[in-house]
Amino acid sequence: MDRFEYSRDREATNAARARALEALLIEKGVITSETVDKIMAIFATEMGPFNGAKLVAKAWVDPAFKILLAQDTMAAVEQMNFATKGAGAEGEHMKAAVNTPEVHNLIICTLCSCYPWPILGLPPYWYKDPSFRARAAREPRKVLGEFGLDVDPGKEIKTWDSSAHIRWFVVPERPAGTDGFSEEQLAALVTPESMMGVAIVKPPGA
């Protein structure tokens, strides 16, 4: 019971701190009471894993685009006309790590929680977890196993540490059983986890 009380107080304190800060910023005329809602609406509609899924699906059907995505990720992203132009924060220097039969890629951010927002949205809570950040760098194979992903022992696992300079995302391998699928059908199979490298894209119906 004590821990419950403690945690409820802490939540209340944090909520009060956030309220006080927002009130101050409104009073100083820096933001209005609608600013946070407006900004978060942009996130909900314009930035998210739905963008990343389109990139991956296009790379699967268009070999030239896949090469461009790997070599000049931002040029490839430009071609997609996502509604995130000038998104600024966390979207300026994104880079794709392409999975192959020989290499499985995993993205992490050991220092904080850098993440390619425009194409993946906000990171899930465990990405920010100190234990995940430390262990994924140290023992990625074991951590992936805990996610239910047993990477073939013959396959190399590369971890990509996002930073202020580069925010990584993974282009997973196209699953079997998808011959003749449209880009739209393929995009529907691509999960955020697969673009972080903690999962693979499963064949349809699997």
Added chain:
Amino acid sequence: MQTSFEHFAMGAMLGQSDMPPKDNGSLCFGAPWQRQAFGMALALSKQGVFEWDEFRSELISTIAAWEATHDTSDPSWDYYEIWLTALETMVKRSGLDGRATLAP
């Protein structure tokens, strides 16, 4: 004691495919104040009150300070509390708060 990512990993193995990370974006916030803190940081960087990179540096050092004094599996870890602390520091540093005091 389970960390949140281990909790997720376990859920994934048990086949709970509708665990929060699937709903990337909308369910990342555990409470409205977390969303508020996140949105304010973005807004202030957009307004030029501080550069995003300055905020990130402050966030990194606030996280590092927590990790220097806690075990990585310490369940009291609260990412957005740290985020909020970093944001308060940036606002104080910008001089925006003037003589007004932030809640303790």
